């Protein structure tokens with residue numbers, strides 16, 4: 001099958017490209033050129049076609065979509081970046097999705113389109129009984145979820161063959177910058193992680209499965225249903241940092257949009273849940289472990305990093 005992946009060198013994108021190549025698909029990658037993207041592109045050179053371009057550029061997208069049988073649309077600005085430049089995020093997320101849909105519709109044989117959405121569209125649900133199911137209501141609570149719901153709706157009403165995957169939390173296999181957003185999540189929040197390679201597999205397996213015309217919940221399954229505290233303590237522990245005190249975090253009463261998911265149906269069809277929470281954290285730690293000179297000076301940097309991290313908490317600053 002000829003398959004275009006937009007956002008091909010992002011976190012989910014690259015796992016998807018690798019899984020598709022492994023399954024013998026003919027893959028075309030579309031992404032913005034950057035140092036990181038070029039490095040990943042190098043790894044699939046000769047195994048996939050690469051087109052550099054901006055998802056906001058309707059003509060570039062139309063060229064990329066030409067002759068494809070399926071489009072996996074992943075190019076997106078995600079939180080926290082989405083709130084840092086809302087205008088750009090609107091153009092990339094909503095405009096980019098529109099470009100993909102219009103380009104697909106313009107083909108004499110329109111490709112199927114798989115859109116990546118997020119469990120965030122269920123809104124704050126910590127006061128409800130888990131897990132979240134497809135029958136649950138959705139709501140826009142911020143720019144990101146507004147973009148996702150608009151994208152879902154555009155695709156559903158497009159007359160194209162479509163599928164929507166709503167993902168749980170997909171930790172990337174690369175270092176994430178510390179950001180004040182870490183304090184906005186109450187420590188007891190239910191969280192479902194899923195290995196980036198398992199998401200890539202779910203997407204690749206979807207290309208030869210009856211996923212079309214439906215929304216799917218994609219999470220790591222019961223072995224990946226944890227609390228934010230587990231995730232955070234483990235992440236910080238891997239780099240030898242003490243977790244901040246509980247009062248640095250949003251109180252449990254503060255709503256946050258994430259939850260455990262009912263993935264029985266997606267797992268039954270797509271057979272993708274191959275990693276536990278422990279294995280995910282092991283792989284993230286392995287991929288992000290400082291090496292060389294940085295590893296040597298890390299013990300010296302820890303007190304400084306700890307102080308910087310604590311300074312980011314809006315709850316401690318209020319005191």
Ligand SMILES: O=c1ccn([C@@H]2O[C@H](COP(=O)(O)OP(=O)(O)O[C@H]3O[C@H](CO)[C@@H](O)[C@H](O)[C@H]3O)[C@@H](O)[C@H]2O)c(=O)[nH]1
Pocket residue numbers: 006007008009010011012013031032037054055073074075076077078092116117118167168169170172
């Ligand atoms: O202006 C932009 C900004 C980003 N990107 C690309 O979009 C991708 C985004 O990837 P990344 O930031 O690593 O996010 P992921 O975790 O891979 O995001 C995936 O998973 C999210 C849900 O967890 C979805 O919201 C996203 O649509 C889906 O791409 C990358 O290839 C970027 O280069 C663009 O093409 N143009």
